[in-house]
Amino acid sequence: MSRFAHPAGDRHAEMLPQERPPLPPADLNRINPAIWPRTSTRTDGTLTVGGVDVRDLAREHGTPLYVIDEDDVRSRMRDYATAFAGSEVHYAGKAFLCKEIVRWLQAEGLGLDVASSGELAVALSVGFPAERITMHGNNKSVAELTKALEAGVGHIVVDSFDEIARLGYLAEQHGKRPKVMIRVTTGVEAHTHEFIATAHDDQKFGLSLNTGAAAEAVRRILALPQLELVGLHSHIGSQIVDTAGFEVAARRLTSLLVQIKDEHGVVLPELDLGGGYGIAYVEGDEAPDIKELADSLREIVTKVCVDAGLPVPRLTVEPGRTIVGPGGITLYEVGTIKDVEGLRTYVSVNGGMSDNVRTALYGAEYTAVLASRASDAEPMLSRLVGKHCESGDIIVRDLHLPADLVPGDLIAVSATGAYCRSLASNYNYLPKPAVVAVSGGSSRVIVRGETEDDLLRGQL
Incomplete structure (x- = not known):
């Protein structure tokens, strides 16, 4: 009997239908272009990205290793710049930020969103x-606002009454008049995980449209001559693959624009619909086409403003995941393989929730393949897990890997360019992996991997 077959009456057969894992793919060696970086291919059975053999990457840089396909990421930046020509595209730095990413943004003509003094420091x-x-940011400190004012950032998105007063005071003290937008909680229920849905009223972000807090924020800002109110901002969530929620949000924001015009005689020139656009992580996932997304958002904003008798404001979008996510993979080495009879095989690698906490945090799904060679072995129902002291230390909950997998093989997990390095930790005192960029058959380190000396350096 094969290692993935489960006879009638065993524990796997007792699983509820919704708990059953996916069927094995027809070809375990296939690299789906919808999921993997644009330059990914199999060369003599081995995964290559950016023209670089993953075995060479492992030998030169070690594992775990974050690998970024530079050509993929930069081409997606250009896709957005072209699709949203005439609008503003600001990359959401929280997805993954480092000096090299900022250089690519500058070269490709995009803007940047930051959410802390540290992210601002990287850009500057x-x-x-x-x-x-x-x-x-929902809780910008005095120091962060001061740094933003001194640097002359283009916009500050205010998130609370406290911040309006704080920013007004600091702007007067520093002789600045920053452009500000109000983050409006529109009440749109995005179809995504509750931890990454951000426009419903009962959460920490923004000022509610429904309760009148957003309208009151407008009054308070307009009463402060040291602040220049230029627009409204909305972010309805993450990993969203259709525009229905954005249409609802745009209509609700437009109703506030009308109220502002009627009450104050002010027409705000800018509208920021945020980001949160989804990508494909596993077979069957659909990601929005960037041009279709741009055309749809423009049409939505134009229609709702024309219907309301308002001039069409300048549109801004804030993609993060869709720019850097698909172009990243994480490379691991297999350490142990443990067959739990009647259920699945646990494949442990030399990383885990310290370099990718998303599965444990909100049930994120991924695809992984045997990367260091091809295999014709039968599929083996597996769970890809890390080496941390947590039973929830899972990277890929259910997948099929070749039954001839052995310790020392390299496993690649796709679509890890967004949020994995940003959310990385030193749990169990594991150093954070390096980030390498690949292009044209060569690789270079863009974020140095940590060492044990780094972990001890701050301790007294």
Whole structure:
């Protein structure tokens, strides 16, 4: 009997239908172009990205290793710049930010969203134009707002009454008049995980449209001459694959624009619909076409404003995951293989929730393949797990790997360019992996991997 077959009456057969794992793919060696980086291919059975053999990457840089396909990421930046020509595209730095990513953004003509003083420091350290930066955050400190004012960031998105007063005071003290937008909680229920849905009223972000808090924020900002109110901002969530929620949000924001015009005689010139666009992680996932997304959002905003008798504001979008997510993979080495009879085989690798916490955090799904060779072995129902002291230390909950898998094989997990390095930790004192960029058959380190000395350096 094969290692993935489960006879009638065993524990696997007793699983509820919704708990059953997916069927094995027809070809375990296939690299689905919808999921993997654009330059990915199999060369003599081995996965190559950016023209670089993953075995060479492992030998030179070690594992675990974050690998970024530079050509993929930069081509997606250009896709957005072209599709949203005439609008503003600001990359959401929280997805993954480092100096090299900022350099690519500058070269490709995109703006940048930051949500902390640290993210702002990364951008400023390589000379990114401050006027192309938007500062976000639900609890910006005095120090962070001061740094943003001194740098001259293009926009500050205010998130509370406290922040309006704080920013007004600081702007007066520093002789600045920043452009501000109000983050509006529109009440749109995005079809995504509750931890990444951000526009319903009962959560920490924004000022509610339904309760009148957003309208009150407008009044308070307009009463402060040291602040320049230029628009409204909305972000309905993450990993969203259709525009229905954005249409509802746009209509609700437009109703507030009408109220502002009627009450104050002010027509705001900008509208930021945020980001949150989804990508394909597993077979069957659909990602929005960027041009179709751009055309749809423009049509939505134009229609709702024309219907309301308002001039069409300048549109801004904030993609993050869709730019950097698909172009990243994580490379691991297999350490142990443990067959739990009647259920599945646990494949343990030399990383885990310290370099990818998303599965444990909100049930994210991934695809992984045997990357260091091809295999004609039968599929083996597997769970890809890490080496941490947590039973929830799972990277891929259910997948099929070849039954001839052995310790020392390399496993690649796709679509890890967004949020994996950003959310990485040192749990169990594991150093954070390096990030390498690949292009044209060569690789280079863009974020140095940590060492044990790094982990001890701050301790007294």
